[in-house]
Amino acid sequence: MTPLALSSGTIAALVVIVVVDLFAITFGLSFVRARRAARVEVGRPGVHVARAEVPAKAPKPVTRREFFRRSLLSSLGVFAAEFGGATLAFLWPNLKGGFGSVITAGKLADIKEFISSNNQPFYYGAGRFYIVAWSGHKSGSVDYAAEGVEAQGIMPLYQRCVHLGCRVPFCQQSQWFECPCHGSKYNRVGEYQLGPAPRGLDRFKVTVTSSGDVMVDTSQIILGPPRGTNTIDEPPQGPFCVAPG
Numbered sequence: 001m002t003p004l005a006l007s008s009g010t011i012a013a014l015v016v017i018v019v020v021d022l023f024a025i026t027f028g029l030s031f032v033r034a035r036r037a038a039r040v041e042v043g044r045p046g047v048h049v050a051r052a053e054v055p056a057k058a059p060k061p062v063t064r065r066e067f068f069r070r071s072l073l074s075s076l077g078v079f080a081a082e083f084g085g086a087t088l089a090f091l092w093p094n095l096k097g098g099f100g101s102v103i104t105a106g107k108l109a110d111i112k113e114f115i116s117s118n119n120q121p122f123y124y125g126a127g128r129f130y131i132v133a134w135s136g137h138k139s140g141s142v143d144y145a146a147e148g149v150e151a152q153g154i155m156p157l158y159q160r161c162v163h164l165g166c167r168v169p170f171c172q173q174s175q176w177f178e179c180p181c182h183g184s185k186y187n188r189v190g191e192y193q194l195g196p197a198p199r200g201l202d203r204f205k206v207t208v209t210s211s212g213d214v215m216v217d218t219s220q221i222i223l224g225p226p227r228g229t230n231t232i233d234e235p236p237q238g239p240f241c242v243a244p245g
C-alpha cells in the first residue's frame with residue numbers, strides 16, 4: 001500500500017498511537033529516574049535515615065502535587081495526540097476516487113448506452129472529465145489510441161479548456177464543446193475547431209477491466225492533438241451555444 005492510499009482515519013489512529021506511546025515511555029523513564037535519585041540521596045554520606053523510615057522495597061508514595069502534575073501531563077498528552085491526529089487527517093490528501101487518481105467511471109456498456117441514447121458525452125464531475133465515443137483514428141504520424149487514451153471505442157477528455165482553463169460544456173445543438181470564456185470550440189471528440197485555444201482538449205488514459213469497469217487515470221494529463229487534427233470531420237450539427245469569439 002502506498003502512503004497516499006492510507007485513509008484519513010488510519011493516519012489519525014497511527015498518530016494517536018505513536019503519541020500516546022511516546023508519552024507513556026517518557027512518563028515511565030521520568031518515574032524510574034526519580035526512584036534512582038531518591039536511592040542515591042539515601043546512600044550519600046551524611047544522609048542518615050533510619051532503616052524503619054525507608055522500607056527496602058516499598059514504592060515511593062505519590063504526593064498530591066505529583067499526582068496532579070502527572071494527571072495534567074497525561075491530559076495534555078492525550079489532547080496533543082487527538083489534536084495532532086485530527087489535524088493530520090484533515091490535511092492528508094484524500095485522493096482515492098477523486099481527481100488525480102485512477103477513477104472507476106462506471107460500466108462500459110452503461111456509458112456507451114448513455115452516450116448513444118442522450119446524444120451527448122458521459123460526464124463525470126468528480127473526475128473532471130467527459131467520456132466520448134471515439135474509435136481511435138490516427139492523425140498523421142500520431143496514433144492517439146496507442147497513447148492509451150482510447151479503449152473499446154471510448155475516450156476521456158479533460159473538461160478544462162486548453163486556452164485559459166475554463167470548464168468547457170458540451171453544446172447539445174451544435175454537438176461541439178464550446179468554451180464560454182473566449183469562444184474556443186472543439187468538435188465532438190475534443191479536437192480544435194475555432195477560437196484562441198492552441199490545441200484540442202487534453203485527454204486521460206483509460207482502460208476497461210475484464211468485468212467491464214471503465215478506469216480513467218486522472219493522475220496524468222495527455223496533451224490534446226494539435227490544431228488541424230480532425231479525425232471525425234463533423235461540422236456543427238446546429239446553432240452554436242456560444243457565439244464565435
Ligand code: FES
Nearest residue numbers: 161163164179182
Ligand atoms: S478559456 Fe476557453 S477560450 Fe479562453
